[in-house]
Amino acid sequence: MAAGSARALAQALGTLDAGGAANKINLIPQDFFAELCEQIIHHLNHKIPGVNTAELCQRIQTSGIEINIGDLAKVANILSFLFSTAARNNLSTEELVTTLGSAVSTLPKHALQVIRHVWNEQGKSITASEDARNVATVGQFVDMKWKLGVAMSSDTCRSLKYPYVTVTLTVADPSGQITDKSFEMTIPQFKNFFRQFKEMASVLETV
Known part of the structure; x- marks a missing residue:
């Protein structure tokens, strides 16, 4: 392993150990940890827009953890960061696992086993081209949901009864974390929002 890649990997491992993340990994059951690693690999390989940690966290909590x-x-x-660093430097499974085991003494055995398996099976699929190395600086749109509601009252008015639209955007931020962003609009605002989408669709049809 080159000196530069060794330093980069040491940085990732130091963050893992010093930040107490290794102890948090110990809490995650092996099947959930494997799913997390696979989602990360798929994200780095551009197969999915991001890692849905909120949904995974809810399932882990439901299991009693x-x-x-x-x-x-x-x-x-x-x-x-660990997987992307390993991919950029073409680390073998043994190099990655050996470095992990020696650098992070608190990393649980089941985590090392999962990382070994996932990297051995799917690590080579990560594109290590120059374009793939460049981290995106903007989020990626995943999904949008909306619902119509009626405001019945407020602190300043006993009976409002005006309709509004709640829009929830699901986005993947540059690090790959999937989050929901919600906001409310009045009906005129929503109509303007819809009109702009129609204008975008019209422009795209001419491309």
């Missing part, structure tokens, strides 16, 4: 979304997102970010 106490872990919060912030800790799971931190683990996902570190693993993503």
Whole structure:
């Protein structure tokens, strides 16, 4: 392993150990940890827009494990940096696992086994081209949902009864974390929003 790649990998491992992420990994059951690693690999290989840590966290919590979304997102970010660094430097499975085992003493055995399996099976699929190395600086749109509601009252008015639209955008941020962003619009605002979408669609049809 070249000196530059060794330093980059050491940075990832140092963050993993010093940030206490290795201890958080110990809380995650092996099947969920494997799913997290596979989602990260698929994201790095541009097969999915991001890692849905919110949905995965909810399922882990439902299974009886106490872990919060912030800790799971931190683990996902570190693993993503770890895998991308390994891909850029063409690390073999043994090089990656050996370095992990020697650098992070608190990393649980089941995590090393999962990383070995996932990297051995899918690590080579990550595109290590120059374009793939460039990290995106903007988020990626995943989905949009909306619903119509009626405001019945407020602190200043007892009976409003005006309609409004709640829009929820699901986006993947540059690190690959999938999050929901919600906002409300009045009916005129929503009509203007819809009109702009129609204008975009018309322009796209001419491309």
